[in-house]
Amino acid sequence: MEYVIEMLNITKDFPGIRANDDVTLRVKKGEIHALLGENGAGKSTLMSILFGLYRPNKGIIKVNGKEVQIDDPHVANDLGIGMVHQHFKLVENFTVTENIVLGSEPKKSFGRVDIEKATKKVSETSERYSLSVDPSSKIEDISVGMQQRVEILKMLYRDAEILIFDEPTAVLTPQEIDDLMDIMRMFAKEGKSIILITHKLKEILAVADTCTVLRRGKLVGTVDVADTNEKELAEMMVGREVFFQVDKPKREPGKKVVEIKGLTVKDNRKLKAVNNLSIDIYAGEILGLAGIDGNGQTELIEALTGLRKIESGKVVLNDVEISNYSIREITEAGIGHIPQDRHKFGLVLDFRLDENLVLQTYYQKPNSVRGILNQEAITKKAEQIIEEFDVRSGKGAETSARSMSGGNQQKAIIGREIDRSPAFLIAAQPTRGLDVGAIEYIHNRLVAEREKERAILLVSLELDEILNISDRIAVIYEGEIVGILDPEKTDEKEIGLMMSGSKRVGVANE
């Protein structure tokens, strides 16, 4: 069998860490080859080597059977290798065409860009693959799914035969994901080869032909997707048995803990991001808030936690109105907040772990007495949280937060927020960027808090997560709740339609 890409015995060292250790990846012509692994398993490093961003310490790369030296992305382009990065690399205020031709513009006399010719080629390519991209609209005006198609067109415009997709579905709605998979299948049928980087098993089973699994920089194996299943792939990825379903006893919700009534919040551009939103959250329930990124979730959380001004409406916690409380008063009233951006809000990375674990309580007894820090008490508190939440770090309480792994940083934040014993816990994308093991732990922990009669608001972009652990699901679209669903009686498709605003359930349609 003929391989288009052969990466043989690749080893790549970074200071203090071996990112790839003797990894071999072989991709056949016309196949969709998934590259699976947890965060930090070395997937991105391997692809960056193929794309010419890094050079391997050992090993050889062959394209179409010929050994090649890929020193920089231009060489990769010339070899027909294209990549859609996880974070798009587009100029916001340029048009689709301008973005696509950037760097290889067709020229008229005097070096002028021949934009008509470019537009024509772009719309031809777009039509040929039925991508339905409008070449003349600006990037800032089109949806994230469309932006991704622009990235895809960029590769096609440069005649790429080998297409690398880096976690392409993270930003898409379920419908957009289906469309993307159709596009990938079409490319494969045409004889293009696709490498799909992902940690989502369902996608691999749905679309890939072959799957190569990496774990901690090492090759675990390459399998035919037809001969495997979700459980086996997960075990290969994590190295142990994984349980997908969280064991969640059924229970009746308790009393009303949080009442949000007619809440309106503006975003940074002074536009209404949360629009007259009302919802209640009860003790002992996990309310999952589903929605596409940018539909007011961030602003809602910031308003609830005092980080953003409430324009109108009110928030009541255990019969006390907290709408006008300061951030500290809200914290003291018993709201815990696992922020979605843990490096920006959750941690002071240059602080030690123990200092981070008392970030909201450093001034309270016993951590401080009359304005003087009590290091002994702080250490004791830190060690208790570290022990209870299994936070692993090099030097215990004295470890610098920056040097900890993402999963352990998140465990530390969750430990801190749960330990403050809030009546109401807001978890914003608590498992983003974490590996399967850490996700499993965090889900179980949230369910355990539900058992302790706490009200929990789970905001997530991952539908699996919402469906898996929520007791009720609220769908947010353009700052409004467009439906409240029972996870037992719904599916991804229905939620997906509501997330994109095409369906409303159980709420007044104003």
Next chain:
Amino acid sequence: MSRLKKLLMDESKYQITVPIIAILLSFLIGTLVMLFTGINPLGAFKALIRTMTGLNLEQMFTDKMFNMRYVGEFLTTAIPITLTGLSVAFAFRTGLFNIGAEGQLLVGATAATLASVLLDLPAFIHVPIVLLSATIAGAIWGMVPGYLKAKFNVHEVVVTIMMNYTALYFTNYVLKALPGSTLIKTVKSNPSGTLESDFLSSITNGSRLHWGIVVVALAIVAFWYIIEKTSFGFELRAVGFNPDASRYAGMKVNRNVMFSMMIAGAFAGLAGAMISVGTFDYGRVLVGFENYGFDGIAVALLGGNTAIGVMLSGLLFGGLKSAQPLMQANGVPMEIAKIISSLIILFVAMKYGFEMLLRNYAEKHEKEGK
């Protein structure tokens, strides 16, 4: 493996090893510059040693071997720049860049002179009032940029630079308006309101060393205590590292920015008193800046913005500064001292580069060891 190698490869000690490498390299390059320009580098080192220890290497084992006067003068020079160093370092710890130590120092110096000239009280109450006036004046001068930053997000660098000039002309105006002032200086301060010390002067062979040395020691301890031991310092550090997370945790970021600039200003104001009622006993009308504030930036940078670091780097820069006349006498242009000081700053600013080199070195060493 030798201990030096081990030390160089210890990542947790970079905070100490990197500045030391910077200092050694600067002296090395300074020496090379002297060799290339035909100056005997020994003259520079002898001058520096004599300034900082009082030892005269050219007249060993004679009665002229040792003179404490040099040490006294060296410490007198180190006092104000250590305090402005603390000022800049304090602001840095909160994520602010206090370029305004110069202006805060000037208003502090003037306030001290006013309190010293105009009041006539017993020394045990007069001296504290003089020092307090300087501290408060500096704090007010620091509060203005702090307030503007907190309220309107005006960058503190812009405001403090402007306020340096305001301070220069304003204090000159005030000093000249004092009864009895000439165009260049005020009348003498009341002896009860100065830091002059016959005792310190006598043990240093008649130098200008004054009680300010005690004030600096207390200031260093206060700096360390506020930053490391109080919950207020915890907030300031948190805000300095990550204002978003601090706000999330319920800290009042804007209020802390203002307090931090006030405290930074207070340190610089105190530095002003060290000069106007310590080194001198009259207020001086200045033609231009004397760069104590900018020296403070250098001191804070080299000292890594820690109390003990600022103390040590204050001594080093004080030594380099007060060695200049002696160097000149030994046939070394005083610019050499300035070149060395500047190189130190240059190399400290390149600290990430050094850390990278050290890391590569450690890595290479590890490979060879295997």
